[in-house]
Amino acid sequence: MKSFSPFRLWNEVLSLIQPASPACPFCGKPVSYGAASSVRNIQPLLPAVFRRQVCASCIAGIPWVNRIVCPVCGRGEYCPDCPRRSRPHFVCNRSAVRYDDRMRGWLALYKYRGNEELEERLADMLMPPLRQMALELGVRTAAPRGRKRAFGQAPDRVLFWDAVAYVPVSRERAAERGFNQAERLAQGLSARTGLPVAHLLHRTRHSGKQSFKTRGERMENTKELFRADPAAIAGLRPYGMQAVPSPVRLLLVDDIYTTGSTMEACSAALQQASPYPLRIYGLTWARS
Numbered sequence: 001m002k003s004f005s006p007f008r009l010w011n012e013v014l015s016l017i018q019p020a021s022p023a024c025p026f027c028g029k030p031v032s033y034g035a036a037s038s039v040r041n042i043q044p045l046l047p048a049v050f051r052r053q054v055c056a057s058c059i060a061g062i063p064w065v066n067r068i069v070c071p072v073c074g075r076g077e078y079c080p081d082c083p084r085r086s087r088p089h090f091v092c093n094r095s096a097v098r099y100d101d102r103m104r105g106w107l108a109l110y111k112y113r114g115n116e117e118l119e120e121r122l123a124d125m126l127m128p129p130l131r132q133m134a135l136e137l138g139v140r141t142a143a144p145r146g147r148k149r150a151f152g153q154a155p156d157r158v159l160f161w162d163a164v165a166y167v168p169v170s171r172e173r174a175a176e177r178g179f180n181q182a183e184r185l186a187q188g189l190s191a192r193t194g195l196p197v198a199h200l201l202h203r204t205r206h207s208g209k210q211s212f213k214t215r216g217e218r219m220e221n222t223k224e225l226f227r228a229d230p231a232a233i234a235g236l237r238p239y240g241m242q243a244v245p246s247p248v249r250l251l252l253v254d255d256i257y258t259t260g261s262t263m264e265a266c267s268a269a270l271q272q273a274s275p276y277p278l279r280i281y282g283l284t285w286a287r288s
């Protein structure tokens with residue numbers, strides 16, 4: 001047994017009332033309290049915890065997607081992909097950030113470490129594009145009743161959508177990594193919005209790395225790559241069809257949006273398996 005030491009006891013009391021400044025999950029440097037409040041690069045609805053846990057220089061370097069040129073995929077510059085797609089099976093996609101070298105590094109860090117703290121902060125980053133999409137669609141977001149609606153603090157329950165779905169990974173990839181980052185992001189979004197996570201899609205085969213493929217190869221590669229579960233989709237509306245056929249609105253979460261072929265293939269599979277009309281809205285962490 002350790003002997004009693006007033007000094008040690010005093011240190012323990014101190015550590016309880018004055019926690020050490022947390023290390024930034026992205027760069028490992030200590031986060032100095034209040035420093036992030038001077039950073040301009042804060043988005044509306046970015047949860048306040050993000051500012052407490054991430055260092056000011058990391059926040060300052062986030063390439064948020066603020067300007068939208070293509071209304072379908074949310075790209076900030078001319079889009080060669082969407083005009084070629086005659087009738088997409090999804091309504092639109094919005095992304096939090098541009099996929100630059102820094103963001104590539106953050107996602108790689110998370111994918112290879114699977115760190116919970118990183119996961120929470122990446123999920124925080126989905127809130128600004130969700131808000132952006134809600135604003136564009138003219139949707140009201142409401143804070144839970146009885147709670148003060150502080151800037152970016154109350155988890156907004158967005159009444160417009162019915163559930164959060166996600167892009168699945170192959171069994172091989174899941175086994176190799178131990179988790180599906182898109183599913184984890186969907187769970188994070190669920191925790192922040194109150195929307196349920198719906199497990200609707202499966203991947204029929206392992207497709208290899210998309211990043212080494214050309215646009216044509218990607219489109220060919222994603223054909224019939226996904227299968228939706230009709231029973232799970234039917235379960236989204238537990239009391240059967242309503243008298244007035246209103247579409248079920250889904251958020252479809254993924255980590256990266258590149259050409260949109262994955263989003264399109266998943267949406268097509270969902271639409272084909274659904275017994276009632278679906279409206280699918282993509283929400284992706286990065287736009288490459």
Ligand SMILES: [Zn+2]
Pocket residue numbers: 024025026027028029054055056057058059
């Ligand atoms: Zn940092």
Ligand SMILES: [Zn+2]
Pocket residue numbers: 070071072073074075079080081082083
């Ligand atoms: Zn586009």
